[in-house]
Amino acid sequence: MLSAHAFASSYEAFFEAVQRDDESAVIALALREFDLNTVHPSGDHGLLIAIRSGSVKVANFLLDQRSVKVEVRNRQDESPLMMAALKGQLAIAKRLIARDAEVNKPGWTPLHYAATNADPVSVEMTRLLLEHHAYIDAASPNRTTPLMMAAHYGNPDVVKLLLEEGADASLRNEKGLSATDFARGANRPTVVDIIASHQRKQLPRGTW
Numbered sequence: 001m002l003s004a005h006a007f008a009s010s011y012e013a014f015f016e017a018v019q020r021d022d023e024s025a026v027i028a029l030a031l032r033e034f035d036l037n038t039v040h041p042s043g044d045h046g047l048l049i050a051i052r053s054g055s056v057k058v059a060n061f062l063l064d065q066r067s068v069k070v071e072v073r074n075r076q077d078e079s080p081l082m083m084a085a086l087k088g089q090l091a092i093a094k095r096l097i098a099r100d101a102e103v104n105k106p107g108w109t110p111l112h113y114a115a116t117n118a119d120p121v122s123v124e125m126t127r128l129l130l131e132h133h134a135y136i137d138a139a140s141p142n143r144t145t146p147l148m149m150a151a152h153y154g155n156p157d158v159v160k161l162l163l164e165e166g167a168d169a170s171l172r173n174e175k176g177l178s179a180t181d182f183a184r185g186a187n188r189p190t191v192v193d194i195i196a197s198h199q200r201k202q203l204p205r206g207t208w
Contacts, residue, residue, distance in 0.1 A: 010034045018046050021055035026062070036068050043075035051083040051092055063095045070101045077107055085114035088121040090128065097132055109138045115150035115158055122155045126162065136167050143173040151191050152182040159183075159191050163198040170199075 010029055014036075017025035030036060039045055044052075047068060050059040062068045073079055081101040084093040093110075097103065103110060111134040114125040126146075130136065137145050147167040150158045159179075163169060169179050183191035 011038060014038060014046065015040055015049065018050050018055055018058050019053050021050075021053070021057050023057040023061050026058050030065070036062060036065055037072075039072075045069070045072040045074070045080070048072065048074060048078065048080045048083050051080055051087060051089060054087070054089075056089070056092070059089075059092055060095070063092070063099065070096050070099045077105075079105070079110070081110045082108070082113045085110040085125055085129065086117060088117050088119050088125060090121055090125055093125060093128060097128070103129055103132045103134045104138065108140050109146070110134065111136070111138055111146045112140060112144070112149050115146040115162070116153045118153060118155050120155065120157075123157045123161060126150075126158050130161075130165055136162060136165055137171060140173075142175070143171075145171055145173075145179070147171075147179045148173065148177070148182045151179040151188070151195065152186045156188075156191050156194060159194050160198075163195065169195050 010032065013025060014029050014034060016022075017029070026036075036046060040049060047059060047062045047070065049055075050062060063070070070080055079101065081093060081096045081103070084090075084096060111126065111129050114122055114129055117125065137147075139145060145167070147159065147162045147169060148171075150162060167179075172178050177185075180192055180195050183189075183195065
């Protein structure tokens with residue numbers, strides 16, 4: 001058991017090691033029985049910080065420890081899986097899901113965060129979440145859907161994937177904006193065309 005002074009010293013060392021991806025330092029602290037579930041003053045769990053910081057070695061070490069919680073939330077209600085989805089860390093996301101991290105949750109979801117990422121990996125991340133039963137039309141607190149986020153910020157191929165998998169392009173958020181409106185607001189004519197083409201294909205034959 002660490003003394004109060006030793007804990008305070010270890011506390012600072014832990015979060016510094018997490019941010020600089022110093023796996024050896026984190027292992028040394030674990031061997032001294034430092035609690036790896038200790039939360040930063042910001043409200044962030046060490047695992048979430050590791051994922052957000054791109055500290056892959058530390059994140060994997062923490063995931064190796066069965067005592068480390070994977071379903072933890074910060075003050076913004078973000079989970080490690082949401083952060084992995086946002087950062088495009090596909091291997092970490094798979095490990096989190098294998099450890100029963102929640103794919104679906106009220107409010108903002110991992111799928112919203114995956115759809116926001118414009119990098120190519122976002123397609124596989126989105127597919128991974130859908131394969132694990134992510135609700136495709138999940139509504140944020142202001143009723144924004146993953147398709148809307150993808151239309152405004154994300155990869156056009158994610159827009160295509162979501163539409164192909166059944167996302168409803170007719171939905172509107174609290175401000176009355178649809179996915180098409182999100183795309184227009186971001187000046188993304190290619191995405192507007194993708195959505196329009198999909199909607200035309202959904203019309204009964206002979207109406208377009």
